[in-house]
Amino acid sequence: MRNVFNYIDRKSPIHELTGAAKLVCLLLWSFAAMATYDTRFLLVLPVISLALFFASGIRLRDVSFVLGFTVVFMVLNNVLVFVFAPQHGVSLYGTKHVLFSLGGYFVVTAEQLFYHLNLVLKYLSTIPIVLLFVCTTNPSEFAASLNRIGVKYTVAYAVSLALRYIPDIQREYHEISQAQQARGIEMSKKQTLVKRLKSAAAILIPLIMSSMDRIEVISNAMELRGFGKNKKRTWYMGRPFKAADIAAMAFGAALAVTALVLNRVNGGRFWNPFLAG
């Protein structure tokens, strides 16, 4: 992986959108997905994100690693919730429909299963859209986008610098650790903790020292070319909003508003099918 951002360059309407518009959509979408537990709404979001994925030309195997990781995390999260609070659903929805018992403390209720369904849907509503953003936004555009939504450009540029230099530092870490291994410094698990800490220092101290040198060069180079001169700056990779960008952001806003309206109608964040039945 060459970049933290796993940008995949393809031609698609999603790629065409400006980074700033996509960032705004992502924030609004995430807000909507976080705000409500309305199951009907949470069922719609994954369907839309799948459609967007299809439209973006990003294939499932492009993101299979992160997706697999997320599934593991999602399962773990659900198991933990059940182990520590098997009656959480009951307290949330106010009714108790026992399905079967796993013995003692662990009683499976319809409410608890429904709550878990909602949890799973939350993952499905947010993770794909974050992946979509990461895969379709050119890292070069990211700093410009942050600045566009109001983040100070000095802060936004730090993100860009991190993207620029992290691969260099990774490579340097690799080289230093090889040379230190040759001197007999080992990081293997067979060593005692103290020895391993000492070994880590033998790699990290040279890495830090050479990174300090690098920082001085970078900051001089930036100052000499006028970074920080004005309150604002323009962006080579920044693009003006087009109709599609406005439409996308409007759609994001509509989702957020819908989520808020649903919370109002449901009288809380949870949509409760058990009361009706």
Next chain:
Amino acid sequence: MSEPLLEFQNFGFQYKAQQEPTLENINLKVNKGEKILIAGPSGCGKSTLAHCINGLIPFSFTGTMTGSMRIKGTESKELGLFGIAKTVGTVLQDSDGQFIGLTAAEDIAFALENDCVPDPELHERVQATAALVDMDGHLSHAPADLSGGQKQRIALAGIMVNQVDVLLFDEPLANLDPAAGKTAIDLIDQLQKKTGAAVIIIEHRLEDVLYRSVDRIVLMGEGKILADLPPAELLCAGLLAENGIRDPLYLTALRYAGVRVTPDMRPESIRTLTLSPEDKAKVRDWMRDNPEKAAKQPGEPLLEAEHVRFAYANGHEALKDVSVTVREGELLAIVGTNGAGKSTFSKVVCGFETLSSGTIRFKGTADWQSLSIKERADRVGYVMQNPNQMISQTLIFDEVALGLRARGVPEEEIRPRVEDTLKVCGLWPFRSWPVSALSYGQKKRVTIASILVMRPQVIILDEPTAGQDYRHYTDIMEFLRELGRSGITIVMITHDMHLMLEYADRAVVFSGGKVIRTDTSAGVLTDPDVIRRASLKETSLYDLAKLCGIEDAKSFVQRFIDYEREVERP
């Protein structure tokens, strides 16, 4: 005469943390369209002078300024860093570190973005400036996909977008291979002619800069300006060598031959040099009187790599059927461009990477492949280019002892071994010093000592003299030669042609993942085909031989090397 662009008058500067001024009594003028070379050994104050020119002093580094420094008639301290940057554009030494953008285009655009230049002007100016340095076909490239020379071109474009009046280059040749360095000097020359900007080059490799003409050379030493002369006069003044600057090789050869060089012979470049028939005869006589020395008896093969192939995980084949034999007791140079496979080869030997096919034998036994990185390091040590990438301890003794301690050697055995090694490396007087108090060259010695202490039979050094001036270069190389005499085999990965010429017994030339030549240094540097394919540069000794009507240039170069080793540096 019009007002000078830059004018120093009785100027001095002292860093806040220093006891003594770094610059004293500087008087210097730079006029519009001039091209000036500032030369001097490390620590002479030339980098500080550069900082004063581009405004990092006093705006980033604090200290006390005396006298006056005016840019277009205004005192620099009144202009501010950004004001100075409108007139002076700086290309830093580290072409990778100063590459700020994620792609070439963004890096060129950086200064314009900070000036709030809007589109479409922004894109147009980036495009036009990229074309000026011939990089318009590489705008979407990331720094990892560009060579050192290309990154430097981008850096140059990045300051030229602003149409500055002064282009300041801080050691532009330090990170380039010889061919790329030659191209860089050419490009600087063309750009100056095209834009009319004044050019200031700070560099200690005089001969390489003089490949294209300069108006004046400013020689610095110990914070003062020692000379400010046209190149021809300075070269004849005999000031260079005593101030840690290497004379051009062809002038050294003329001196050996007893030719008196005067400014009217136009000695500033081998291409302008004129020699009288008598002078040419003197050179031929010198050649006749100094026969080639018998080559050193080659030692037994120590490390033999045969048909080694290696490909990285992304499928890039870095080594394609490489065979190299390292013989006992020799100083071997491995040369070639970046990406030619020379570093990869050493990584495969040390076990950092695993070869995909082929064999490596050590002392004739074929179990090399089964040894771990650590076990290989007991036989073949590896010293990285930058000592800061190896040093992790605060005290010199501990740094050198690190490898032995990691191997569980008892402490009572460690002490004498470390002490012996410190003596061999000339570090004994510093044994109780903290590492941080040492100079770069001394740190380099510490890293070599920390490998030597494990008693390897071979040490591989990656660019042992990178970024060093002539004096430190000589220090390090003489030290390595001493080690070589004590029986240690030394392999140097380098693109420094002087190093190869003066110190290597043999050279292995890599190009495109293959070995294209194994020969003496004189043989390699007089073969135009190898020079072209490996991005080397022909030595000026070769041109001098041709100029004097010497047919066998290779033999002339060899005699020069032998003479230097025997007579000048015994």
